Amino acid sequence: MNSETHLSGNLRKMQTRLEDVAHYTLVLDDVPIDMNAKIGKTIKLSFDGTINCIACGRTTKKSFGGGFCFPCFRDAPEASECIIRPELCRAHEGEARDMAWAETHCLVEQIVYLARSSAIKVGITRASQMPTRWIDQGASDAIVFARVPNRYTAGLVEVALKEHLTDRTNWQRMLKNEVIDADLVATKASMTDTLDADLRQFVDTDDTVCSINYPVDQYPEKVKSVGFDKQAEIEGCLAGIKGQYLIFDDNRVLNIRKHNGYRVAIS
Ligand SMILES: [Zn+2]
Incomplete structure (x- = not known):
């Protein structure tokens, strides 16, 4: 870890608030980071190679269904098929992976x-x-x-x-x-x-x-997606945030949500 590393933790999607301009907060290890304040500045995100399942916390080599280990992807209610295809939900007939979860979600x-x-x-x-x-x-x-x-x-x-x-x-x-x-x-x-x-x-x-207005100084003309499966370090000047994407000033975009459970440091 270099001296500029301030915070690290498992990525989850950024928390948002609707204000005049949408406000984004990235929480790493329970510490909230105001991402709007980083626009116009250079940031570096470093992945340490560890992915923890967002349901059970176990280390997993690969992330399934947006952040699950394979057993949770197969069995956890948050990964039920009816999340993607609600017309297949059977909770109203008393059938679900976890009825207690279905009571509050379906x-x-x-x-x-x-x-x-x-x-x-x-x-x-x-x-x-x-x-x-x-x-x-x-x-x-x-x-x-x-x-x-x-x-x-x-x-x-x-x-x-x-x-x-x-x-x-x-x-x-x-x-x-x-x-x-x-x-x-x-x-x-x-x-x-x-x-x-x-x-x-x-x-x-x-x-x-x-x-909804987004905090974007400069929209990309083309879009080049980058991610931690291909490179451990992503660094650049943050031009804006839209959806769950960080937009850098050189057309690169990083989908934070796609890396649910990835352990990263930000500086
Ligand atoms: Zn799991």
Whole structure:
């Protein structure tokens, strides 16, 4: 460790707060680091080769499903298939990897939302995760589409809307700040018209649009993704933060969330 190394710990996604400009905090070893304050400065992140599972803490050679060791990826409720494909959730029928976990994650109110980036996408989250989820995805703005009682129903609404809208964020275009010129309120109205009555009953009447600004001095013209599987040290002048990406001033971008559980030092 050199003398400039201040902090080290296992990476988790940056914590976010919605202010005039989205605010990012990276927590390493319980110490919060104000990442907005690092913009315009040179930072260095060094990976020490250790990955700890985000569920059980065990050391794992490889990360599965975004930060799990293989046994947890296979068995942990946070890695259930219904997280990616909510229409497969069976918690409402009493079936889950862990019913106690499902009670607080699947059998609580879910939000189906529309978020605008390079396209308008549909997504699902728990009410408690707004607007964090939208900031994590780098959305320019977002609107609540429907409020439903459980994950399964959210999946039904999402599957219906996916006939018309994407459910993916194009991260390269998001990072280049290529944003589609489209109206979320109008899109919500036209999507509502496509739904069957049994799902239309869940559409939320509140059409408030949540706008998000990101702390970015300079958007990249091209995007070159870098990561700790290829190089242990990543150093450069931080030009901004959007989604869960650090953007350096030479077009390189680092997806923090992709390195969940990686042990790094920052200086
Ligand atoms: Zn584990």
